[in-house]
Amino acid sequence: GAVVSQHPSRVICKSGTSVKIECRSLDFQATTMFWYRQFPKQSLMLMATSNEGSKATYEQGVEKDKFLINHASLTLSTLTVTSAHPEDSSFYICSARDVTGKAEAFFGQGTRLTVV
């Protein structure tokens, strides 16, 4: 099956620093990648949708200057949390759809971000 690899799985950073999370599709090409944030005991909240080679589409209330998304190739998207604060601590998950246009999305294993 299709595999999406997310890295790192856990990261601890200091307030004010930036953190980059990578999302790679390992055995397929992804035209669309989604980034989600999940707080404890809550659902996945869509942050943004990124398409290869174009700007990401952010959901209402998500600051695009704080959560920088780059989808430079068909196998890699990155999310950078800039000037992180403790309230940014969360579980970040990416997913990807392949170029064939099938609607199914494959998920990474998530990244636990803790800002101290």
Next chain:
Amino acid sequence: GESVGLHLPTLSVQEGDNSIINCAYSNSASDYFIWYKQESGKGPQFIIDIRSNMDKRQGQRVTVLLNKTVKHLSLQIAATQPGDSAVYFCAENILGGAQKLVFGQGTRLTINP
């Protein structure tokens, strides 16, 4: 962000019994629905999907029912096993300028021995 389903119920069932997990969605502009299973600290795992032109689809031990009239999805798990304990989410593919996959609130399923 958008949300499909507005509550996080908990469902406890006896091992071997059947489970039914429900989901209400609010957006009519969708063509595809997916059920995911999420274990603690992991990303969602695909279980089964259904297109909006269908009302039922069966997989191995799982069945998804779609009622577009009342905007309702359900996931039936037959003969539940301890490994079925997890949080289950429905997700909706919303058509638009950029198709997006929006998740419901989730249901925690606990299997009692």
